[in-house]
Amino acid sequence: MPKKLVVVESPAKAKTVNKMLGAEYLVRASLGHVRDLPERTLGVDVQKNFEPVYVMAKGKKKVIDELRRAARDCEAVYLAPDPDREGEAIAWHIEELLKPGNPNKPFYRVQYNEITPAAVRRAFERPGAIDSRRVNAQQARRILDRLVGYMVSPMLWRKIRRGLSAGRVQSVALRLVCEREEEIRRFVPEAYWILGAKARKLVAPLNPFTLRLMRIDDEKANIRSAEDAERIRKELESRRLRVAEVAVREVTRRPLPPLITSSLQQAASSLYGFAPKRTMALAQKLYEGVDLGEGPVGLITYMRTDSFNIAAEALDACRTLIRKSFGPEYCPERPNVYRSRDLAQEAHEAIRPTDVRRTPESVASHLDPSELKLYRLIWQRFVASQMTPARFDQRTVKVDAVAPAAGATRYQLQASASDLKFPGHLKVMGAELKPKTEPGSKTDAEPEQRLPPLAVGEDLECLEWLSERKETQPPPRYSEASLVKALEGNGIGRPSTYAQIIATLEQRRYVSNEKRVLTPTELGMQVNALLVASLDALFNVAFTAAMEERLDLVEQGKIEWTRMLEDFYKQFQEWMKATQDSPADAGAVGRLLQALGAVREWAPPVRSGKRVFSDEKFVESVRRQAADGKRQISPRQLAALARIAARYRAQSPALEAALRETGFGALLDEAAETQPRESSLKRLAVLKDLPLGERARSFVDSLQARADAGRPLTPAQQQALGRVVLSHAAQIPDFDARRAELELEQPAPAEDRESGPLLEALAGVRQWHAPVTRGRRVFDDKAFFESLAEQYRRRRSLSDRQRAALKKLTARYRAQIPHFDRLAEQYGLALKPEAPAEPAE
Missing domain, CATH: 2.70.20.10 (Topoisomerase I, domain 3)
Known part of the structure; x- marks a missing residue:
C-alpha cells in the first residue's frame, strides 16, 4: 500500500510523475487551485490587515474529499505543484485543507524544473518547506487584483453598462492597445x-x-x-x-539567448501564427510529459520563466553535442552567458530541452505537428544560443x-x-x-x-x-507577439500572466483579433477612455510596473506584503473617492416621486435575457432608498425616474409639471418622438392571435410589453419582429396587400430558375417519411416542402440555403419523381443513397 501522498496540479503531470516514483508513492492531481476568494463578495477584510476569506473553488469538493481520504491513509504528504508563485500558493492551500485532519503528519514541498526521472528523484531526496514569502507575493497579487476589479468595475456598470470589468493589469494592456489606435487615427501620412x-x-x-x-x-x-x-x-x-x-x-x-516565456510566445506567434494561449498549452504538454515508448517523460523545462539561467550539466551536454555534431569551431571557448532582467527568478532556468540529445527528428513520431514545431523551436534556440557567432x-x-x-x-x-x-x-x-x-x-x-x-x-x-x-506609415497595430513584447518591456505582468491578459481582452470583447492583429473595439475604446479619464494614475504603465516590482520584493522578503497592500489601498481610496458622482438633487427626487404616486396602471415587467425590468419596482426601490437615507440617490437614478415619468405623463398632468419644474422638460418632446413606430404596433397586432411557437410567443409578448410602456423597439428588435411576421405570412389574411403598411416590402429577389421546377416535381410525392423528433425539434419533410412552396408562391424566390435544402429533399424522394435523372443533371442534385435518416426541419 502506498505510504506517501504526492499532489500535483494536473492529471497529465500526475501520470508522468507516478511512473517515475516507486510503488510507495500515490500521486494525485488537484486540478489547479483548490481555494480562492469568493465570487460574489470582496472576500478581503481591509480592516483586519487585509485578511483574505478563502472558499472552496467551484467544483472542487470531490477533489478535496479524495485528497483528504488519501492523506489519512498515508504517512507523509509531498506537495509538488509548479515551481512558481501560483504553484507555491496551490501547495499552501492544499496544506491548509489537509493539515487539520492530519496534524501529526509531515508535509513537504518538492520542486523540480523538469519532469525527468533524475530531476524528480533528486527533488524527492531533498524535500523542503513551503516558501511563505512566495505565497505572500501571490496573495498580495490576488488581493490587489480583487480590490481593483471589485471596486472599479461597478463604475463601468454605472457609466457604460453592466457586465463590464476592469483589471489592474488587463486595463493597462488595453490602454496600450487603445493609445496605439489613437496614434494611428491621428496620423497624417506624408x-x-x-x-x-x-x-x-x-x-x-x-x-x-x-x-x-x-x-x-x-x-x-x-x-x-x-x-x-x-x-x-x-x-x-x-x-x-x-x-x-x-x-x-x-x-x-x-546568437539569440535561449527562450523564456515572453520570447517563446513572440517567436511562436511570428513563426507559426500561434496565439500565446495556444503556445502555452502546447508547452505545458511538452513539460508535463510525452510517452516516447518507455513511459512519459518531460521534454522541456518549466515554461513560465523570465530567467536566462542554464544548469551547468545542461550547458555541458549542449557544448558536447555542438562539438560532436557540428565541429569544435562551432563551440566557443567559454559558454555564452545572457543577462536576465534585474528581478528575474534566477532559481528558474530558461526554457530548454530536458535532454539536448533528443533532437526534433528523434521525437517527431511521438508529437503532433504543432507540438513538434514548438519543440524544434525550443531545441534550436537552446543549441544555437551556445554556438559561435555567424x-x-x-x-x-x-x-x-x-x-x-x-x-x-x-x-x-x-x-x-x-x-x-x-x-x-x-x-x-x-x-x-x-x-x-x-x-x-x-x-x-x-x-x-x-x-x-x-x-x-x-x-x-x-x-x-x-x-x-x-x-510615411503610422505605427502598426499590436499583434499578439508585439503586445507581449510591449508588456514585458514595460514591466507589466509576469511570465504566467501574458497569455491570460490577451485572452481576457478578447473574451471581454475589448479587442478583436483578425489575422493576429489586435484592434480595440468601440467598447474597448469607450472603457479605456472612461478609465483613463477617471483613474489615470491607477491604470498608468509606470505605476503598474512599479507594483510588479514591489511584488517581486515581497517574494524576496524585502517588503512586508500587508504593508505594501496598506500603502496601495490608502492611495487607491483617494483615487476612487475622486470618481464618485455628486448626489442627485434631493428636491428633484422628491418632486418626481410625489408625481409618480399618481400612476395607477404600470406597464408589465419586460424580460431581457435573465433580467426583468419593472418600472413600478424601480420607482418603489428609489422611494425606499430616499426614505431610509442610508444611501444617497445618484444622478443616474434621478435621470431614470425622469424618463419613467415622461413615459406615464398621460396618466396625470402632475407628471408633466414635475418634469418641467425639475429641469427635465426636454424629455417630454423626446418621449413624443420615441414612441413605438406605427408599423411595429401593426406587426404586433397581426401576431396577437396567431398560434406561435413557445419561443416566438415569448419574444413577441416581451416586445408588446415594451410597446405598451411607450418604449420604441430597437432596430434589431424591429428586424426580428419582421422575420416572425414573414415566417407566419401564410396565416395572415391579405398578407400581400398589407406588406406596405407593415413596412415589409422587400427588394426584388435574385432570379431563381431552380426552385419552381423542383417544387413542381415534389408536388407529385404521395408517400412522405414520418416526422422525426430530436430533442425539442420536429423534422417533417412534408411540412417543410409546404413551407417552401408557400414562400416561393409569395416571393417567387428562395434563399441559397433554402434551395440547397430543397435539392437534398428532392434527391431524397427521387424514387417517386418521374424523369429524376434529367432533373439531377440539370440542377446538380447529389445522388446519395436514398434514406429517410435526415428529414428536413
Whole structure:
C-alpha cells in the first residue's frame, strides 16, 4: 500500500510523475487551485490587515474529499505543484485543507524544473518547506487584483453598462492597445519618393543589381514632392554611373539567448501564427510529459520563466553535442552567458530541452505537428544560443552619377550585400528561420541581393532609372507577439500572466483579433477612455510596473506584503473617492416621486435575457432608498425616474409639471418622438392571435410589453419582429396587400430558375417519411416542402440555403419523381443513397 501522498496540479503531470516514483508513492492531481476568494463578495477584510476569506473553488469538493481520504491513509504528504508563485500558493492551500485532519503528519514541498526521472528523484531526496514569502507575493497579487476589479468595475456598470470589468493589469494592456489606435487615427501620412537605378557591369558577370539614391550634394536624399522627384530623375537620366568606393568589413551576428516565456510566445506567434494561449498549452504538454515508448517523460523545462539561467550539466551536454555534431569551431571557448532582467527568478532556468540529445527528428513520431514545431523551436534556440557567432562580409558600394560639368548637383547611389563567411549558430537553424511578416509592419530596408565583383572607377550600365512614391506609415497595430513584447518591456505582468491578459481582452470583447492583429473595439475604446479619464494614475504603465516590482520584493522578503497592500489601498481610496458622482438633487427626487404616486396602471415587467425590468419596482426601490437615507440617490437614478415619468405623463398632468419644474422638460418632446413606430404596433397586432411557437410567443409578448410602456423597439428588435411576421405570412389574411403598411416590402429577389421546377416535381410525392423528433425539434419533410412552396408562391424566390435544402429533399424522394435523372443533371442534385435518416426541419 502506498505510504506517501504526492499532489500535483494536473492529471497529465500526475501520470508522468507516478511512473517515475516507486510503488510507495500515490500521486494525485488537484486540478489547479483548490481555494480562492469568493465570487460574489470582496472576500478581503481591509480592516483586519487585509485578511483574505478563502472558499472552496467551484467544483472542487470531490477533489478535496479524495485528497483528504488519501492523506489519512498515508504517512507523509509531498506537495509538488509548479515551481512558481501560483504553484507555491496551490501547495499552501492544499496544506491548509489537509493539515487539520492530519496534524501529526509531515508535509513537504518538492520542486523540480523538469519532469525527468533524475530531476524528480533528486527533488524527492531533498524535500523542503513551503516558501511563505512566495505565497505572500501571490496573495498580495490576488488581493490587489480583487480590490481593483471589485471596486472599479461597478463604475463601468454605472457609466457604460453592466457586465463590464476592469483589471489592474488587463486595463493597462488595453490602454496600450487603445493609445496605439489613437496614434494611428491621428496620423497624417506624408508622401516621399525613393529614387534609384537597376544597373549591371559592362563585362561578365552581367547579373543586374539595384542601387538607391542616398545623397544629394553630401546631404541625405530626402525627396518630398513629385516635382522634385521628376526633376532629379531627369537629371540622372543624362548621367553615367561610376563606382566611387567599395568597402568590405566583417560583421558578426551573435546568437539569440535561449527562450523564456515572453520570447517563446513572440517567436511562436511570428513563426507559426500561434496565439500565446495556444503556445502555452502546447508547452505545458511538452513539460508535463510525452510517452516516447518507455513511459512519459518531460521534454522541456518549466515554461513560465523570465530567467536566462542554464544548469551547468545542461550547458555541458549542449557544448558536447555542438562539438560532436557540428565541429569544435562551432563551440566557443567559454559558454555564452545572457543577462536576465534585474528581478528575474534566477532559481528558474530558461526554457530548454530536458535532454539536448533528443533532437526534433528523434521525437517527431511521438508529437503532433504543432507540438513538434514548438519543440524544434525550443531545441534550436537552446543549441544555437551556445554556438559561435555567424560571420559575414558586408560589402557597401557607392556609385556616383557622374556630373556633366563642374558645379552641377552631385548625386551618389549605394548598394549593400552580405556574404556569409562562417555560419556559426545559423548552422543549427538550417535555412535560418524566417518569421512571418509581422502584421502591420512596413520597412524601407534595402532588398537582399548579391553584388558582383566591383572596382573603384569602373563604369556601370544603367538598365533602368527607378522612382517610387511612398507614404510615411503610422505605427502598426499590436499583434499578439508585439503586445507581449510591449508588456514585458514595460514591466507589466509576469511570465504566467501574458497569455491570460490577451485572452481576457478578447473574451471581454475589448479587442478583436483578425489575422493576429489586435484592434480595440468601440467598447474597448469607450472603457479605456472612461478609465483613463477617471483613474489615470491607477491604470498608468509606470505605476503598474512599479507594483510588479514591489511584488517581486515581497517574494524576496524585502517588503512586508500587508504593508505594501496598506500603502496601495490608502492611495487607491483617494483615487476612487475622486470618481464618485455628486448626489442627485434631493428636491428633484422628491418632486418626481410625489408625481409618480399618481400612476395607477404600470406597464408589465419586460424580460431581457435573465433580467426583468419593472418600472413600478424601480420607482418603489428609489422611494425606499430616499426614505431610509442610508444611501444617497445618484444622478443616474434621478435621470431614470425622469424618463419613467415622461413615459406615464398621460396618466396625470402632475407628471408633466414635475418634469418641467425639475429641469427635465426636454424629455417630454423626446418621449413624443420615441414612441413605438406605427408599423411595429401593426406587426404586433397581426401576431396577437396567431398560434406561435413557445419561443416566438415569448419574444413577441416581451416586445408588446415594451410597446405598451411607450418604449420604441430597437432596430434589431424591429428586424426580428419582421422575420416572425414573414415566417407566419401564410396565416395572415391579405398578407400581400398589407406588406406596405407593415413596412415589409422587400427588394426584388435574385432570379431563381431552380426552385419552381423542383417544387413542381415534389408536388407529385404521395408517400412522405414520418416526422422525426430530436430533442425539442420536429423534422417533417412534408411540412417543410409546404413551407417552401408557400414562400416561393409569395416571393417567387428562395434563399441559397433554402434551395440547397430543397435539392437534398428532392434527391431524397427521387424514387417517386418521374424523369429524376434529367432533373439531377440539370440542377446538380447529389445522388446519395436514398434514406429517410435526415428529414428536413
